Amino acid sequence: MGRWEPDARGRLEQAALELYVERGYENTTVSEIAERAGLTERTFFRHFADKREVLFSGSAALTELLVNATLGAPASASPMEAVSAALEATGAVIQRRGAGAQQRQSVIAANAELQERELIKMASWASALSDALRRRGVEDPAATLTAETGVAVFRVAFARWVGQPRKRDLPKLIRESLDQLRELAGGG
Amino acid sequence: MGRWEPDARGRLEQAALELYVERGYENTTVSEIAERAGLTERTFFRHFADKREVLFSGSAALTELLVNATLGAPASASPMEAVSAALEATGAVIQRRGAGAQQRQSVIAANAELQERELIKMASWASALSDALRRRGVEDPAATLTAETGVAVFRVAFARWVGQPRKRDLPKLIRESLDQLRELAGGG
Numbered sequence A, B: 001m002g003r004w005e006p007d008a009r010g011r012l013e014q015a016a017l018e019l020y021v022e023r024g025y026e027n028t029t030v031s032e033i034a035e036r037a038g039l040t041e042r043t044f045f046r047h048f049a050d051k052r053e054v055l056f057s058g059s060a061a062l063t064e065l066l067v068n069a070t071l072g073a074p075a076s077a078s079p080m081e082a083v084s085a086a087l088e089a090t091g092a093v094i095q096r097r098g099a100g101a102q103q104r105q106s107v108i109a110a111n112a113e114l115q116e117r118e119l120i121k122m123a124s125w126a127s128a129l130s131d132a133l134r135r136r137g138v139e140d141p142a143a144t145l146t147a148e149t150g151v152a153v154f155r156v157a158f159a160r161w162v163g164q165p166r167k168r169d170l171p172k173l174i175r176e177s178l179d180q181l182r183e184l185a186g187g188g
Helices: A008-023 A030-037 A041-047 A059-072 A079-096 A099-109 A112-135 A142-163 A170-186 B008-023 B030-037 B041-047 B059-072 B079-096 B099-109 B112-135 B142-163 B170-186
Strands: none
Touching: A008 A030, A008 A041, A008 A099, A030 A041, A059 A079, A059 A112, A079 A112, A079 A142, A079 A170, A079 B170, A099 A112, A099 A142, A112 A142, A112 B112, A142 A170, A142 B142, A142 B170, A170 B079, A170 B142, A170 B170, B008 B030, B008 B041, B008 B099, B030 B041, B059 B079, B059 B112, B079 B112, B079 B142, B079 B170, B099 B112, B099 B142, B112 B142, B142 B170
């Protein structure tokens, strides 16, 4: 039980996503996830608090990436350029998750509670981005407006990407969506 | 019990908001709300399913207003102009609620569950706005992008307004925030 399991976490994630897609999130138990991964329930609970956390445990790392990329953008970058660079960097990481990102999204789309949790995650991204912009010296309301808008742009780009993750490039879709926003906002 | 109570709904709303501010949302019971309003619990439950619904029962009417104002914008209006007009009309209604709108916001800000519910409401606004834009012939992703961005603009303007509801004009703040977004997006 206590021995080291090679990539237990990754195996549990993959098993959970497979089962959520096959049987539905509601109908999957932790015991089934552990069994599919060839591990014990005890090992599951060493890595995740519950079956929902499997879907959201990557969120903290993505938030950290968003913040660091915003802070690390060139001093000459405008607030929107800094946020765009951060979202593109995050998009590249999500894209590398490939089929897992798509499975995750289909599971979330099928469950109201998970959709709510995803909304909260997006709100926390906006909050983290606006904090990072303020640390770059951007004042409010510009910081909040840029962060909230950036997250809206990301969501639209992500929704386009997730339908065809192999054919489309998420960072490129984020840039395109921001370009389109510029046109839409300018057309006022 | 069955007799008609003049403006029972409005009295219950006011009593609930007062108590939520005074004692906290968690610590207020339906019985206390009814008592403060000089009404019975039975009357409360004729108007609201539970104490949370007091805070969100106006949401359906605002969503309807958003949709109708978007559809009713001149045919020549750009997507962002149509959404902006709809959000300004909604902002004017919220502004007329005056102190009630401010109390409501302070109650929501103090409770994580209510904040989540508010996020869901905002997501449903974005969804209703993008549906209305598609009915105007706007295609995706422009419809979703405009709707999501519009709601982000509204949230920022609302946060500025709610701190000083008597000194500031919410529809004007929405226009200003949209102007600022145009600058921020264009600065890319």
